[in-house]
Amino acid sequence: MVYFIGAGPGDPELLTIKAARIISSCDVIIYAGSLVNEDVLKYAREDAKIYNSAFMTLEEIVKVMEDAHKEGKDVARIHTGDPSIYGAVHEQMIELKKRNIPYKIIPGVSSFLAAASALKRELTVPGLTQTVILTRMEGNTKMPEMEKLSLLSKHRATMVIFLSIDKIDKVVEELKEGYDVSTPVAVVYKASWEDEKVILGTLLDISEKVKKEGIKKTALILVGDFLKDIKAYSKLYDKEFSHGFRKREI
Structure with a gap:
């Protein structure tokens, strides 16, 4: 086997x-x-x-x-x-x-999950974003036409970009097609390793910050409003909300 x-x-x-x-x-x-x-x-x-x-x-x-x-x-x-x-x-x-x-x-634990843990963030935030796009920048492996980064960015969902940190300038350029330039961006280098590093910024400055750190591989780019400090609560534990395991308090 x-x-x-x-x-x-x-x-x-x-x-x-x-x-x-x-x-x-x-x-x-x-x-x-x-x-x-x-x-x-x-x-x-x-x-x-x-x-x-x-x-x-x-x-x-x-x-x-x-x-x-x-x-x-x-x-x-x-x-x-x-x-x-x-x-x-x-x-x-x-x-x-x-x-x-x-x-x-x-199955194993993906690096994008380890990156979210490093950021202490939930990728899906109630009322803000309920979709996570896992993708990459085009390189030796060509992207299908409908999966170009510039098109995916128009959804403004949470996005996790693999295998693309060496093309950070091009990534930012394409993301600006859909996201506002003030959209927060995080780069997590070697998530869960002892030498893990987190870089925070926006589409305006993340490229320069990454270059300053000399990061050219083994890093994920995470983009979206989930990185903002927003207070949002789900209905799951809301006392005014009922579900199959718990009845609403009267």
């Missing part, structure tokens, strides 16, 4: 109990060394064979999986965050299906 494992955003304690258990049982470990905290490997068996996929091609990764399957060995394929978001697991699963190699996906 091949297990695609979300290793969380960085802090090894954010690895799920299930993920840690599976890693400790696998004969072969393939981890995304460019992003995954190596401390996660402490859960691996001493006799496990470990590969760093940062130096491997898709063909080489699949070959390791295929060889392990033929030998009756389990593989832990460790990705950062949750593998369902920019995890590059799609093509690996296609290749495994071609070879009739069984696989499972073990």
Whole structure:
């Protein structure tokens, strides 16, 4: 069996109990060394064979999986965050299906959730925003025409932008198509890592602040009014509101 494992955003304690258990049982470990905290490997068996996929091609990764399957060995394929978001697991699963190699996906904590925790913010605020857009700036991977950042910005929803900090000037330019220039922006560098860093600003000054800090990778850009200091309460615990578990006070 091949297990695609979300290793969380960085802090090894954010690895799920299930993920840690599976890693400790696998004969072969393939981890995304460019992003995954190596401390996660402490859960691996001493006799496990470990590969760093940062130096491997898709063909080489699949070959390791295929060889392990033929030998009756389990593989832990460790990705950062949750593998369902920019995890590059799609093509690996296609290749495994071609070879009739069984696989499972073990979800993990995404970096955007760790970033929200670092900011001590709720991404969805009652009466303000109830939609979160996860996206990225166009790079080597082209964006579908209707998913251009400039178009998504017109929704003025909470937006989390992955893999784009090195293009911060272009990101800001496109966001201004929809958001007001005073819209707050946060950049969270290496969320949940020991060297985590948070930069706060607006669309007017965030670019210069990021450049001043020298941040060029491993950071998320979060945009929206959820970052404002607004007092907003949901109906969930409102004494004037009834639901299936609690009746309104008379």
